[in-house]
Amino acid sequence: MTRRTALAANLVMLVLLSACANGEPAPTRSPLPYPTIPQVTATPSAAPTGTAPPGTPPTKPNRKKPAKRGTVGPLNTQRLTGTRAVALTFDDGPHPQWTPKLLDQLRRARVRATFCVVGVKVRKYPALVRRIAREGHSLCNHSWQHDLKLGSRKSDQIRADLSRTSQEIRRAVPGAEIRYYRQPGGKWTPSVVAVARSLGMRSLHWDVDPTDWDKKTTTPQIRGRIAQQARPGSIVLLHDGGGDRSRTIGACPQVISSLKRKYGITLLR
Ligand SMILES: [Zn+2]
Structure with a gap:
């Protein structure tokens, strides 16, 4: 580097630093042809990594580009198990026709x-909830x-809604541990996350949604989407x-065996 370009670089640095000190945002890309300029941010980061600012609408899972999925769900909800093993979650039951087949x-x-x-x-x-618990599965408030x-x-x-639900679960299974809450439709808000936390429940989102809830989704599609989108x-x-839920029940034997072989299946605790 010549003396002249070094001086020019210092001058640009000074301009940048004074701009930042005035509260203006620092340019996101260095105007200099080399990457040695220190990154200066005008304001400290307002939110910790992975936390959406309040008021941000819950994000829908991006099904087309799974590579861009983060490690946490909307509003810092749980998206991954924390180990290589994957977890299966079944919502909206119990149902007298489908739940026993799945169990x-x-x-x-x-x-x-x-x-x-x-x-x-x-x-x-309530008897189905008792069977779920008796066979060692976890119960989540939905x-x-x-x-x-x-x-x-x-x-x-x-709070009244979530408490009433947990009470009903414990009426069926006295002393049941309910460590998780899952918001219907994944429509999380800061208040529902806070209330669930205050009642001792973590907010449980998901990482893979094969859209088995959609009548148009076929059994092979449920299998294929899970195979394609699942990650450790x-x-x-x-x-x-x-x-x-016949399509889900039809897909599950193969889904379970292939996930078990590839990653292992863990119980959320
Ligand atoms: Zn649901």
């Missing part, structure tokens, strides 16, 4: 899963009646209630 499959494969149950269904089918707008209601309404630590979203 049979899980038992045959010797894997355990997490069931995100809806309060009104728990009230209707709200009283699957209210998609629950997150935008008042905190006391959210993925939490997989599936459903054992909320409609005709």
